[in-house]
Amino acid sequence: MAGNRYRNPASSLEPFASPNHLDIELQKFLQDACSLLCEWLAKAGQTGPLPSLSVLPEVAPLFEGLSSESLLEDLSLIMEGSYQPSHPGSLAHLDPPPLTGSVVADLICAGLNNNLLAEELSPSLSRLERLLCKWFAERIGMPAGAGGVAASGGSLSNLMALVVARNSAGLQHDSKAVVLVSKDAHVCFAKATRVMGLQPDSLEDVVTNEEGQISLKFLEEQLERIRAEGRKCFALVATAGTTVRGAIDPLKEIGELCERKNLWFHVDGAIGGVFALSNKTKNLLRGIAFANSITLNPQKLLGITKTSSLLLVANQSNLVSTFATGLPYIEPSWGDHVHGGEMGLQGTRPAEILKLWLGLRQLGQKGIEQLLEEAIQRRNYFEKKLDLTKLQVISGPLHIISFTPRNVDNHQSAKWSIATKQKLLDQKFMLSRPFHNDRYYLKAVMGNPHTQKIHLDKLANLINQSVGC
Numbered sequence: 507m508a509g510n511r512y513r514n515p516a517s518s519l520e521p522f523a524s525p526n527h528l529d530i531e532l533q534k535f536l537q538d539a540c541s542l543l544c545e546w547l548a549k550a551g552q553t554g555p556l557p558s559l560s561v562l563p564e565v566a567p568l569f570e571g572l573s574s575e576s577l578l579e580d581l582s583l584i585m586e587g588s589y590q591p592s593h594p595g596s597l598a599h600l601d602p603p604p605l606t607g608s609v610v611a612d613l614i615c616a617g618l619n620n621n622l623l624a625e626e627l628s629p630s631l632s633r634l635e636r637l638l639c640k641w642f643a644e645r646i647g648m649p650a651g652a653g654g655v656a657a658s659g660g661s662l663s664n665l666m667a668l669v670v671a672r673n674s675a676g677l678q679h680d681s682k683a684v685v686l687v688s689k690d691a692h693v694c695f696a697k698a699t700r701v702m703g704l705q706p707d708s709l710e711d712v713v714t715n716e717e718g719q720i721s722l723k724f725l726e727e728q729l730e731r732i733r734a735e736g737r738k739c740f741a742l743v744a745t746a747g748t749t750v751r752g753a754i755d756p757l758k759e760i761g762e763l764c765e766r767k768n769l770w771f772h773v774d775g776a777i778g779g780v781f782a783l784s785n786k787t788k789n790l791l792r793g794i795a796f797a798n799s800i801t802l803n804p805q806k807l808l809g810i811t812k813t814s815s816l817l818l819v820a821n822q823s824n825l826v827s828t829f830a831t832g833l834p835y836i837e838p839s840w841g842d843h844v845h846g847g848e849m850g851l852q853g854t855r856p857a858e859i860l861k862l863w864l865g866l867r868q869l870g871q872k873g874i875e876q877l878l879e880e881a882i883q884r885r886n887y888f889e890k891k892l893d894l895t896k897l898q899v900i901s902g903p904l905h906i907i908s909f910t911p912r913n914v915d916n917h918q919s920a921k922w923s924i925a926t927k928q929k930l931l932d933q934k935f936m937l938s939r940p941f942h943n944d945r946y947y948l949k950a951v952m953g954n955p956h957t958q959k960i961h962l963d964k965l966a967n968l969i970n971q972s973v974g975c
């Protein structure tokens with residue numbers, strides 16, 4: 507057999523599947539691996555969000571390759587030490603349980619091993635990516651020339667958006683160019699401006715109001731001051747769903763301001779953008795359709811397996827004019843389409859679009875709406891159970907809620923948050939501990955479909971007791 511020179515003689519599994527016949531050993535290997543995964547998922551309820559022990563198998567490859575049995579044993583050790591997003595108490599971050607359709611698509615994606623760099627390396631998948639991005643753009647209400655590209659995570663989508671915005675403004679060589687973001691925006695914008703070679707003061711914070719939204723009151727003055735200083739602004743970023751409390755900036759008003767000032771309007775919808783997919787929640791994002799670019803992260807709530815992020819742009823040709831270099835080692839793309847590798851920063855890319863597509867098809871419109879609505883309902887229910895006389899709660903209209911004891915200083919909030927986080931972990935609830943506005947908070951993200959009222963009642967009781975005396 508052609509490929510078997512790589513095989514350990516003691517093992518019957520070929521490292522490369524035969525191109526000529528059905529590989530029964532591979533079939534068994536995949537079935538056994540799938541059983542292992544299903545068993546791991548099935549015991550999520552008993553184990554808790556975090557493993558009690560994490561033991562790694564040997565790291566370096568041995569001289570002889572391993573048999574399928576040994577590979578699965580090693581895999582199971584890694585699995586035993588993994589974070590368990592399917593436990594109902596896993597509420598710390600934006601990392602929900604995986605959709606089963608998405609898990610299967612990820613496996614198939616690995617088996618296909620296509621490359622979204624270029625059409626000839628991923629004929630059907632390149633088309634799927636183009637069409638699904640267009641579907642998202644249409645659904646959100648973006649104009650006819652809109653489109654997008656998948657990226658490995660929201661940080662990358664946001665970076666690409668800023669690069670496109672700066673390029674469109676003709677400021678790609680101006681290291682003093684300015685971008686405005688909410689003071690509650692995600693840290694990835696700081697990273698992006700560093701990578702873009704901008705001066706440290708190029709990233710200007712915009713003050714927020716009591717609800718954690720960009721305050722419009724000072725925005726025009728801020729733009730005027732930047733202009734008077736002789737600096738040029740290339741984008742204004744609104745966040746749809748801030749990281750700590752899920753606040754949504756006033757998108758419509760910011761969009762109108764950007765239109766008046768001829769500024770690129772980017773919406774970081776990594777958390778909240780998907781709520782535009784449901785007729786019942788899209789009103790929360792009024793004005794998002796005016797955006798020049800939008801970041802969406804279906805990995806954060808819909809259960810699409812990581813990573814899954816999209817950068818949508820109102821005018822797809824902006825992606826091409828910013829990133830296309832020509833691919834002299836690749837055949838031209840078919841029709842009048844542009845290769846995926848010419849529409850963003852990444853070259854070789856996996857077909858992440860497959861798990862997004864299959865996951866959404868599995869949920870259907872009804873499932874998507876239900877998932878989004880129930881996440882908000884869980885946050886609402888839980889918020890009502892908290893003792894507001896003792897806790898200061900910050901939250902927006904989405905599924906994220908943070909809280910800290912009233913009348914404590916920074917040091918006391920740190921002490922409380924560390925002790926309470928551990929007590930909750932002992933009871934199999936995992937929350938996160940963001941530092942926000944000079945205080946430590948505990949944060950719960952209600953995007954886990956396994957979390958029921960009975961869990962929320964227990965969690966709220968434990969939290970209320972933590973500030974009891």
Ligand SMILES: Cc1ncc(COP(=O)(O)O)c(C=O)c1O
Nearest residue numbers: 659660661692694747749776777
């Ligand atoms: C609002 C917001 N934008 C962007 C990001 C970055 O996304 P990623 O972690 O996929 O790079 C995050 C991550 O939590 C976020 O909360």
